[in-house]
Amino acid sequence: MKLKKENLSMAGEYAAASEICRRDFYAQVTLGHRKKTDILVYNPDSGKEVRIEVKTKQGKEWPGIKGINDRQALLIFVDFENKRDTERPIFTS
Template sequence: MKLNRQLSGIAGEYYVAAELSRRGYLAAITLRNSDGVDILVSNIDGDKLFSIQVKTTQNKRKWILSKKVEVEYSEKKYYVFVNIPADINLPPEYVILHSEILANHIYAGHRKWLSEPGRNGKVRNDSNVRQFDPRYFEPNELLNWDELIAKIN
């Protein structure tokens, strides 16, 4: 089942909030127009706080980003990339990483792409579009849910 973009994004945020809640954290989804933070997360005691930016796609493991990802990072910000499979009976896939690791990779990767010749040897034009593909990251840079929880504790 293919969802429209808005429903896909909402579903991704709720999937992430549910995973955090299952692990004993309070996960508050922000208003739809909150730029840069989709979920505010706290432990029950309120002394461990961090933020999550969720990016959702359907049936693929690549996500389109804007260039602002290169500068919008902080010590307590993580990205969770959600892939919702076409088969509604399958669970979503998650790719989790720290915002600074993502920013550094996207910055370096985009500059490398710009420096290489495009089709027919032409110089590539810069744009605001970036792409996240987990295949280009080291395994230790990508987190699972338990590793995320360990980092924030």
């Protein structure tokens, strides 16, 4: 089933946050339509915080990506192409 763009973006952000939490970091998804940070991540062991921007696709093409100009931020790609509802997406950073 092809998701609407808004739902696809949210699915990618929550999937990435879930994967980050599985690695024992604290991940908080931010809400809104015009934001530069999709997920705030906190490492309780080091006390460091990182901002993450998520790009998600379900077809062959990645959405327009302008890059990020911040050394404290990361970009995560979430690929739902050819995935069933029961399958996890592919993550790339």
